[in-house]
Each structure stands twice: as C-alpha cells, then as structure tokens.
Amino acid sequence: MTVVETSTSTVPLGGPSLPQERRLVTRIPGPKSQALQARKAQAVSAGVGITLPVYVVAAGGGVLVDVDGNSLIDLGSGIAVTGVGNSAPRVVAAVTAQLEQFTHTCFSVAPYDSYIEVAETLNRLTPGDHEKRSVLFNSGAEAVENAVKIARSFTHKQAVVAFDHAYHGRTNLTMGLTAKNLPYKNGFGPFAPEVYRAPMSYPLRDGGLDGAVAARRAILQMEKQIGADNLAAVIIEPIQGEGGFIVPAAGFLPTLLTWCRANNVVFIADEIQTGFARTGHMFASEHEGIVPDLICTAKGIAGGLPLSAVTGRADIMDAPQAGGLGGTYGGNPLACAAALATIETYEADHLVERAAAIGRVMSDVLGAFAAADPRIAEVRGRGAMMAIELVDPDTNEPDAALTARVIAATHAEGVILLGCGTYGNVIRFLPPLSISDDLLREGLHIVGDALALS
Template structure:
C-alpha cells in the first residue's frame, strides 16, 4: 500500500485536527533516516520532535523492549511495583543537576510531567500562582494550554483555561533591544512582583531553551537570576527540560550550561528511545511533600517504557551522545552561518548542540517571514529532507537530528537546506 492510498484511508478514519508534516507514510527508520512505504528515503532533522535521540530502533532499546515484553507488559506500579521504575528514578536523580537528595515520579507525557510539577509545587508551598514566560510551550492539556503562550493552533477555542497562571517577558536576544540576561531577568521579576506578588508564587516554570516558541536561547545570566529570585521568594524553580534534556544540547540537561540547579526538572521526549515516558525529579523535601497516593497514574512508568529508558540512557553513555551533539553543532554552524551571510533573510542562527534553528525575516528588518519559512520547509520536504518549523511567529526552521546521525547524512541534508533557502531568497 502506498502513501496516496494510506492518505485516503486516513481521511475516512483520522480526525482532521491531527495533522502531519510530510505527506508520506513511514515504513521503517534507523539512524538519521526515515524510509516511507513508497521506497523513498528522508533525511531526518526532526527525530520525532527530539524523541529518537539515540536513533530509531536503537539496538539496546529494541533488545530491552523485547525482553520486557516477554516477561510482563503491565501491572501498574501503584498496584504491583517492579525494579525498572525504581532504576529509572535512580538514573534521573543521578543525571539531573544538583547534588542534593532527590526523588522522582514517572508519568506518560511531557504535559503530564509539567502538570504534576505544578501540583507538587503548589502542594509543597501552599501557594497557587504559577509564572511562565512569553513564547513558552508546555503542552496540550487544559493546564498546560494555559501555561503555553501561543494561541493557534494550541489554544484557539479550547478555553476556558486553568486559573492562577501569569506570564512574564522572556529573554529573547534578537528582539530585546540589547538587554543583557540580568536586565531581562530584572524586567521579568518586576512584572512578577507587581502583577503577582512574590509571596503568592508557587512556581516559576521555564524552558532553558524554548522549543516550540522558536528555539529561543535566553541571554547569559537570565536563568541564574530567575533561579536565585525564586529561591529568595520561596517559590519552586522548575526547569522544563522535556525537549532540551538527555544530551540534546551537548549536556545531559540544558541548565548545566549556566550551572543552574533547578528545584524540579520535568523530562520526557528523548529519555526512552521513542517510547512514551516522562518524569518529574527534584528536591526530596518538595517531592515528598505530597501525601501518599497524591501522585501516579495507571500507565505512568510502564515497565516496557522503563526498560527502553534504561537502555537509551546506557546508549547515551556508551556512545557519548553529549559529545555527539557538540559535534553535530560543529557540522551545522558553519553551513548555517554561510547561508545567513549570503543574504538568505536569516536574522539569527541560534541554539546549542543538536538543537539549532534559523529565524527568517523580511529584508532589512526583523519582521517575521512565516510564509518563506513554510515555503523553505516544503522545498526541503520535496527534496527528501524532513525539517520542522516553529516559533511564536511561525518563522523559525528548527533542526533536531538524531544524535547518532552521520556526517554524510548531515552534509546531504544541509546541501538540501542551503539550496532551498538560497533558491527562495527574500524579495
């Protein structure tokens, strides 16, 4: 069955609100490539949105999943516990920033992890207000839609949303008029203190590098200043590391780049080699503040997903995927900088490790150019390169290759990308 036939079946069976980036249907995938049912190869600069960091069907993950499926598929940890759940929590405590005593709990998705981090912060502090930031993305459930900044397509006509969520200005160096990280933090803190009140803040929740909001890297000093303020205010500093975690930025977690030690960290995406698993990990006194039975879920920490996570983490260590992410950045940056210098309407090349992006603007301005971003992405897709767009303004091309991608695959992909950008120079 080919993609055209599958697309007809889809139209009769799948809700139209669920969309896809490329028109082809995947049959198999490995390393840095996808192969569709029509026999076509796609170079993968998306990783299922930063999920298959260790590569699709990574050998250790496949073996671990097969072994676990043969032993048992589900008991519910809240009913009959098992060792792999405990082992994943131990790994989270060991890998996340901070040498303090930690505890962890496992869930199914990033949105669920964020919701539980908010629950924990509110329970531990006795406060209700949650501070988030412009351009943030935290999920598609009711609470996480409230936490997310962008209306279309995530929030449009889905309200009313959960209350006691407040938005502060983000550090966005391209659009901040030269503010330093400390100055941008002072601006945000001023908004929080005036509009919310420090004594009311349960949690300050932030992506160390924003994902869907445009791969915005805050100016140096912004995150440490916010973390310090939260601590002084008695609020919980929560790092949403769902997209940035597990070697994606060239460190286990992106907070490490500035020495920030969050009180709580949310994880998902890359942690389990493609299987659905998420977690909240942080200070023991916060995590243990919740009464017994207050955290959980039927599928949270499913044994198959836990086995996959342990194998994925072992793969990350064995292949040194932090170094691999740094190497990928070294392959990408010169090409992206060269295309930007050629007058391709790129206002900024940004990101860390294998989490990189270019922001497209109209000539001589920083006015967003979402139409061109969409056109370039389509041209890449036509040529066999999977790239994703993002950003509050829809004008950012983002690159999230698997961390096991080869230099040859990156070179071929960048050739396609550069050609697509330069073939559609801004008028």
C-alpha cells in the same frame, strides 16, 4: 537484504542497519502515502495535523523509509525523541526481553524494580548533588501538570508563571502555560486559573538586553502583578522549543533562580525537548550552571516509548500525600526498560559529545548560509538543537511565508524538517544523534538550496 512484507509494499527493516542514504523513487509524498493520507482523512480526527504525509515503514540512523520506498533524511527525530536513533539495538533488546516477562501491573498496585532504577538514574543524572526523588508519567504535558501540583503542595501557594513564547503541552493546564494561540489553544478555553505570563529574554527581539536586566524586568512584573507570597512556581524552558529555539541571554536563568530561592518559589525547568544530550550537555540547565528545584523530562528519555518524569529536591517531591501522584500507565515496564537502555546508550556511546560535534557542523553550515543571506536574522541554539530565524531583511519582520516555502521545498527533496516559533518564521534542526556527518551535511545543504531558490 532482509525485507518485511506489508499490505502495500516490500521494504527494508529499520534499525541501524538501514542504508544511510537519501533515495527518492517517487515524488514526495508518493502514491501509496497519498492513499494512506486519504484513509487518514476518513478515519482520524481532522484536528490531528500532519507535517509531511509520508507514511513510514522503517527508520534508523539518520533516515526514514516510507511505503513508497523513498528514504528521507531525518532532521526532526520525531520532535527530539529518537536521540539515540530509531530501533537502537540496546532499546530493542531491552524492550523485547521485558515484553517476554510482563507488560503491565501498574506500579501503584504491584511494583517492579525497573521503575526504581529509572528514578535512581534520573536522580543521578540531573543537575545538583542534593538528595532527589523522581516520579514517572507518560507524556511531557503530564510531567508539567504534576510538577505544578508538587510545587503547589510544597509551597501552599497557587499562582504559576510561564514566559512569553513558552510551550508546555496540550492539556488544559499546560495550554494555559503555553503562549501560542494557533494551533495549540484556539477554541479550547477556558483554561486553568492562576496562570500568569512574564517577558522572556529574546536577544534578537529585545535589543540584546542583558540577561540579568531582562530577568529583573520579569521579576518586577511578577512582584507587582502577582506577588511573591502568592506564587508557587516559575516554569521555563532553558532553551525554548516550539516558541522558536530561543536561547535566553547569559545571566537570565541564574537571576531568576536566585530570586525564586529567596522567595520560596519553586523553579521548574521544562527540559522535555532540551534534555538527554540534545544540547551538548545531558541537560540544557548545565550550560549556565543552574540547579533547578524540579526538572520535567520526556521525549528523549526512552528511545521513542512513552515516558516522562519529574525529578527534584527530595523535600519538594515528598510534599504531596501518598496516592497524590501516579497514574495507571506511568512508568510502564516496557517504557522503563527502554529508558534504561536509552540512557545507557547516551553514556556508553558518548552521545553528549556527539551532540556537541553535530552542533559544530550545523553552526558552520548554517552560519555560512547566514553570512550570504540577510533573510537569516539569526542562527541560534546549542548542540544538536539549532535553528534559523527568517525575516524581511529591510524591516526585520518575521517572514512566515518564506519559512513555509523553504520547508515545503526541502520536504519535496526528501528531508524531514520542522518549523516553529511564535511568528511561524523559524526552522529548527533536531537530527538524531546517530546521524552521520555526511548525511547531516547533505540534508543541510538541501535546506540551503531551498532557501536560495525561495
């Protein structure tokens, strides 16, 4: 086996050739990871949290390998980023080739064709057959900020509505759009003005309210508390991410969209976590057949390189003045090369269908857990974006303590797992689409064992 020497260990190289197995040779985290964590505490701001302090030296397929030689099952994909897998062959080849040509010019100074090709590809892939434009940035939060700028420029209005349980980023404006206080907002205000919040459709916690009825509830609040004449945009995640993988009831999104179209309000779909095959469609908006005015994308767009985009109706996207959109690094040529190779991989390797198949496996396994354990109030999600919500079965109150115990026990057994939810009581499953069924099932059953023992 090819190996790479590091200052702390000898480990296998990453990529798809990495052995696809869970292998524990130390306790988690191991001594070398613990030593690095001690260095992190001395060198890195304490404001940077760590979910699981295993320090990675290789990754590929469905596993991560740490400095201690442990091979862990990856059910997080770097928060839905490495959908095509770590070091996917097409991505590695494309970025390597671009690296040998040039690394940066700034598209706004001396442009290059790969930026245009990414924009053309996004215009083709996103819902709707209308004329579109795209603009590239670096992060999801940056995409959201610019979508709001574009909407305000187009409508000449200022107010923006986000929803209960929403997560849109960590910049000042996007913190204002985000609902959850800890850890995202606490102590960081004041936030940008003219940001308002409306009730979300949350079937488990709103009595299974019909989607259209739930939308009319939100619309009434927007009309009475803000006024359509003041509202530039509504922004919503078609499936909420950090808020708990909440899937709104059928009809909620279309009803909102219809109202927005009738009132010159830009409908922005934040598809940063749901986009690029994750839910069993290329974009989650497709599940209800909606065509947003603007779509924000990031995470799964470029195989792990930093890139984001806003794509939408040409008349809206062309509203800002020349020079009003852009940035030094937005659409960096390395990231553009990675994006083109990543999207080619989604399409050539049929990863939309693979995500749907992963979803069926997870639904079956997690559904069996729920049938046997009343603490699982709901299994929800779509495709390779699934979650379980844990509660006290006597009261239906969120059980964050149980959730934390299950995640910690799963980590100790060598499975990367993430929590989420406004109440801290949701476990989310975001495996790379390159994971095997056997490895996926093994990881899920380790979660089940942890739940049974917690």
